[in-house]
Amino acid sequence: MVTSSHINAAVVLVAAVASGQGKTTATAALARKLTKMGRTVRVFKCGPDFIDPMLLERASGAPVKSLDLWIVGREACRAQLAQAALEADVILIEGVMGLYDGSPSSADLAREFGVPVMAVIDAGSMAQTAGALVHGLRDYGPVDMAGVIANRVASPGHAAMVAASLRDIPLFATLPKQARSLPERHLGLVLPSEVEGIDEMLDQLADQLSFDEAAWSNLRSTRLELGDALAASEAPAPDARPLAGRKVAIARDAAFMFLYPANLETLAELGATLEFFSPLADEPVPADADAVYLPGGYPELHAEKLAYAQRWQESIRAAHRDGTPIVAECGGMMALAETLADKAGAVWNMAALLPGRVAMQARLAGLGSQGMPTPHGVLRGHTFHYSSMETPLPPAARTVKHPSGVDGEAVYQLGSLTASYFHAYFPSNPAAVAAMFTRSAA
Known part of the structure; x- marks a missing residue:
């Protein structure tokens, strides 16, 4: 202590x-x-x-x-x-x-x-x-x-x-x-x-x-008012590692880099092995991945390159057909739509896993702290984006804005895919995170 x-x-x-x-x-x-x-x-x-x-x-x-x-x-x-x-x-x-x-x-x-x-x-x-x-x-x-x-x-x-x-x-x-x-x-x-x-x-x-x-x-005379605080979290007990033995493939490059370091730590603490790959380099989802995490980033700045990344696109569609859990946040979701219109108005074909089209806009479309309801309780996080998505797919749920309590971002569920503009902070509810990355739950 x-x-x-x-x-x-x-x-x-x-x-x-x-x-x-x-x-x-x-x-x-x-x-x-x-x-x-x-x-x-x-x-x-x-x-x-x-x-x-x-x-x-x-x-x-x-x-x-x-x-x-x-x-x-x-x-x-x-x-x-x-x-x-x-x-x-x-x-x-x-x-x-x-x-x-x-x-x-x-x-x-x-x-x-x-x-x-x-x-x-x-x-x-x-x-x-x-x-x-x-x-x-x-x-x-x-x-x-x-x-x-x-x-x-x-x-x-x-x-x-x-x-x-x-x-x-x-x-x-x-x-x-x-x-x-x-x-x-x-x-x-x-x-x-x-x-x-x-x-x-x-x-x-x-x-x-x-x-x-x-x-x-x-x-130098300043003292934090911390009372008694645990200096470091204890490692979870073996029965608290529901992702043990599973590999989570995580997109990480200039188009997908918006993620909390604590999210990676949480996945590791839950037992997962992490492997990174680059859609921008047209790298496919690793064949042995048990789940896929597509964080936010700047797909709109790299839309042309993503549009021609055919190996990447086919691999994510194949993972979805196979029932592999896929969690896509903000930019990750944008890259899974049918098309993405960049700031100049050019329209690019994306992975087309999620029906609908995404377009950049001049006005801020979403900002602020929000919580996503799950069977394991609220998963907390935030939203911040300048694009909008039109889709015929009805939301499976909506986040709740904090502190107003009004409806926030749509959360889409399509087979094993969970997608939203919402960025989750994984340590706020590790049980909910483990469920999202588990095949049976997906």
């Missing part, structure tokens, strides 16, 4: 007044700078997200997991933080949207575990008003405000005006306006693997982060 008296890591939650202020950039810069200083850094991401954790993993050199009081759960968050505190000198948690946005919000998580907040502000078009903004962020909740990282600071004089306006809140660090920013597309940042010179960009951000060593030293 780990108790709060044993937690020695410095920890902050990096938040902002809204999206677009630079909190991912600031968190990445801070992680890279501290790593270069010889610190052992662990980074978490608040809320459901796939892309920001990839960048933060690149910046820190360690896997980035999710913290969310509803999707992940309080006790699982507590255990993850306790484990990180055993391994690291520094824990950085990047918030989601604005500090108080959502239910639960980043502020809710900070208060739950006694984590101080580091506010990132875009100071590019303000000076003394920065103080009013940050004091409002602190007092509205309230939260424990550790300090401020001011982004897009023009000069030392500009930084001095911002610092003076903060009064009793320290200006922790500043970043200048970047000549080259991290590129974005419709679902967020461009994947780090696609950005030329990404490590040089991260090193430059770290070098440009003007850092107050005294303010950092003050963070």
Whole structure:
């Protein structure tokens, strides 16, 4: 067991007044700078997200997991933080949207575990008003405000005006306006693997982060309010490994990469052997696979290549004819439709396992935390997509939006296929996950 008296890591939650202020950039810069200083850094991401954790993993050199009081759960968050505190000198948690946005919000998580907040502000078009903004962020909740990282600071004089306006809140660090920013597309940042010179960009951000060593030293007094938390989950007993001896084939390439690391860990803990394959490379589903997992990603960016991947298409249809359980999430489902219309309007033939057609659109089509009802209870997760699907197939079920309780995404069942825009967080209900990947249940 780990108790709060044993937690020695410095920890902050990096938040902002809204999206677009630079909190991912600031968190990445801070992680890279501290790593270069010889610190052992662990980074978490608040809320459901796939892309920001990839960048933060690149910046820190360690896997980035999710913290969310509803999707992940309080006790699982507590255990993850306790484990990180055993391994690291520094824990950085990047918030989601604005500090108080959502239910639960980043502020809710900070208060739950006694984590101080580091506010990132875009100071590019303000000076003394920065103080009013940050004091409002602190007092509205309230939260424990550790300090401020001011982004897009023009000069030392500009930084001095911002610092003076903060009064009793320290200006922790500043970043200048970047000549080259991290590129974005419709679902967020461009994947780090696609950005030329990404490590040089991260090193430059770290070098440009003007850092107050005294303010950092003050963070060392922070203690997480974890109480007694299990440092690491115990391995499941043999009778709790319902996927033992079974192989789950998982699509993983530039078109299919949106999955929680915890999902892979859950499948392994349930006993499954994992094997990865690439539909983009026209690799077929492994012949000895007992189940197939098609996570989300960017099939719309690679639709032409997928359309000509005939070995892949035939193999997934053959697996379905054979009754192999197939779980397809968001982009995985899109690749199984009859056709996919990309953002330019070009229509491409997909695997045609699921009747219907998918089309990209300019407006956001789905966003937020949701739960999928199953015979084993609710499986929690989220949705985030800019496409819509027209299908004659009636939904077998619908997810439930959190916290409103209204209907969410359609869940389709066609033979051994379970498909939806819903991204499931597997640790929230391992029994439901085991059933989805089991032939008898499918």
